Amino acid sequence: MEKRVLVLNMDHSPIAVITVQKAFVLIFLDKATCLSHYEGMEVRTVNEVFSYPAVLRLNEYKNIPFRGVLLNRNNLFRRDKGACQYCGSKKNLTIDHVIPRSKGGKTNWMNLITACNRCNVLKGDKTPEQSGLVLQSKPFKPSLVFFLSEYAERQAEEWLPFLGVKAY
Ligand SMILES: [Zn+2]
Structure with missing residues (x-):
């Protein structure tokens, strides 16, 4: 399965999750720097083999208003x-x-x-x-980091150090 790539803003706040193809475009255009790779994974082209990026940091600060996690x-x-x-x-x-x-x-x-x-x-x-029903937990508005952490724990441990979440 193809792994996703976490994008951090220049100040290291998580802002997006993208495909590995988009990640390479950002790296080649010098718009982002790779901070972490997926261990033991690589991306092959006809002539070359690259490490598989896990976390990128934008080289310029982007002012992206966070609209919240979609309620669905x-x-x-x-x-x-x-x-x-x-x-x-x-x-x-x-x-x-x-x-x-x-x-x-x-x-x-x-x-x-x-x-x-x-x-x-x-x-x-x-x-x-x-x-007479009792709620087991109080409903809350999840943050982007909440969902990223949930995904990271299942699919992308490499992200955890960048989310302020401890790895197992
Ligand atoms: Zn029930």
């Missing part, structure tokens, strides 16, 4: 580690509004959680208190 089903499930936030089940997952929409509950990171179908039906149009 996949990202919500990832934030909640693929488990129902009421009972912990990992099956038949759905999205639940903690405060139901009918009671003014918003559709945002703070009011949406992963819930299994059973708990969702049990909860119905009630608040957790009214339905």
